[in-house]
Amino acid sequence: MPATPPAKVYLFGTCLVDVFFPQAGIDAISLLEHAGVEAVFPQAQSCCGQPAYSSGYMDEARRVALAQLDCFPEDWPIVVLSGSCGGMMAHHYPKLFAGDAANEARVRRFSERVIEFTDFVVNRLGIALADLGQPEKVVLHTSCAARREMGTLTTGRALLARLAGVELVEQDHESECCGFGGTFAVRHPTISAAMVADKTRAIKACGAPNLVSADCGCLMNINGALQKQGERLQGEHIASFVWRRIGGEA
């Protein structure tokens, strides 16, 4: 059984959720509150710094990372709505500040508090999810960084498995990258396009009417490609899907 859930957590929304998928943030907060956990959303948060980091601009990444550190002063878990941002904050922050005497220890303590959303719900929340929806199929996409750094494939599946009426279907080449990769999609558009074309083909082939992910970068890429192809299917954040299934108001 999961440990007793904390009374309060911080929610880190991520910049993409903030601008493109804000309802996912509200649904996540609702879900956490439904489980008796108060989710505090600091208004000073912005972005984890990953875009600069993965582009090689380390000073800029450090500057943005330090700004986030100031937003979460209490010693509560920091629940992150994207696995790859979680990976950045949990695994790459300590490397970014290695050898920086002024910040190293502080960053390490911060990183230890970071937990990805599905991981938190599955492993830290002791609630049963009473699934009120009709039986339906869903396909799960996890971002590469997230599945490798944060284990979101297993926690995402475990979360969906808690919904009695939901059947998880597998896509071909599930572990393969969707081709987003931040600036990669811009610098190498044709390779990225070939990757997302294969990914959308595999997702469509499953025949599931629902696509969920805990990573909005991938969703932006996959949804954009699906829409361009004239498909009705649009992926949503797993928090929104779960919240809807248990009868929560949008």
Add this chain to the structure above:
Amino acid sequence: MNAPQPLHFVPPSFRERVDEAINDDELRGNFRGAMDFLMAKRRSVFDDEAELQALRRLGEHIRRRALSKLPDLLEQLEANCARNGIQVHWAETVDEANAIVHDIAMQSGARQLVKGKSMVSEEMELNHYLEARGIECLESDMGEYIVQLAGEKPSHIIMPAIHKNKAQIARLFESRIAGVDYTEDVDTLIQVGRNVLRRKFYEADIGISGVNFAVAETGTLCLVENEGNGRMSTTVPRVHIAVTGIEKVVEKLVDVAPLYSLLTRSATGQIVTTYLNLISGPRKPGELDGPAAVHLILLDNGRSQAFADEQLRATLQCIRCGACMNHCPVYTRIGGHAYGTVYPGPIGKIISPHLLGLDATRDLPSASSLCGACGEVCPVRIPIPELLVRLREESVRPPEAEPHAVAGQGARYSPGETRLWRLWALLMSRPALYRASTWLAARLRNWLPARIGPWTDYRIAPKPAPKTLHELVKARAAKRS
């Protein structure tokens, strides 16, 4: 020392080669099929996850230990090879290495060479170099032979002709080998190749090979192969020349077994290969076969640059299994030739900048989605994605900034782009500024451009939601209080 020459970096540009590969359906089909097959094979022989991880950690440890004392081990290797009768030569550049081969050929009056598979000789463009000097050098590995016959370069470090299907090889053999009829029967095709090569093994004056592991403790050269051509090349001709990068040294003979196990299983899904040759010197008095002389050429060609940097040194842990290519979604889409370098795929992206400089390889570090598949499968746990990020950092670091760890530093440096990232960091680290800009983006959502560069060639432009999460949270709190 001469500046590293981008020997293999031929026009057109990386982007043009990529577009060409992406639009070649037959090529993409060949790679997708081959890589799926190789991934499944590897999975089937690493069926015990705990054993795999333990073996990877051991492999990493062995390689890191060897690299930590590389200069000493190279000296030890040289001394023990010399004791065994192997003549050791040092080459800093590919030109020097080629000249050494040429000298040996001249001294022994050789006109024909036969070569086992060796990526370092590809690095040297040895065939070309010798051909220009009137010496024939024939590839004897079946894949390399096919590629040489087609006038191409290998597209994979383990399976050089993996980009071709059997129909393409059938057409090639029919058109290039006298008296051969078109057939897609694989056994017949292989027999055709063997018949050509048999004669060449017999006639060749010198056999060239690569080295998989060079054992410092015993002065032994280990050669992993499946076709027997490596054994033929190193025993039939009267002279054997082995060429290797300086990083291939291991400390002890016992180090070879786990590395060999990792290598063959990662590369082709084989528990063992047909042959593992351990070469410890020329033919001794009374022995029936083997060459009269064995030479070992130790090539640097930029490797000491990687060695000098604590983080980049991990690049040299590589045992050339090609698993990172087999699992790379980018390699699978574009194939090996698009990279324009001898070593393609993820390992190519991190080693080529040392061999050729970042100027000549400026597009490679960014050509990865950093998905991490390469690092996950690497049998010696090279943190390839981290090294890619590091090389991106070196690419955009101002050319004059210290420390100057990689030749061609700043190849992608642009003052304008740097200013943009500074502006971005300012925006992201000033909460009020950030909120104002995202608020504005939400308000302008219907006026934003429908086309954003190449993104919208394949996707609809993402549209900001009417209100940001910051706003929704604020409104929600206000409603409740």
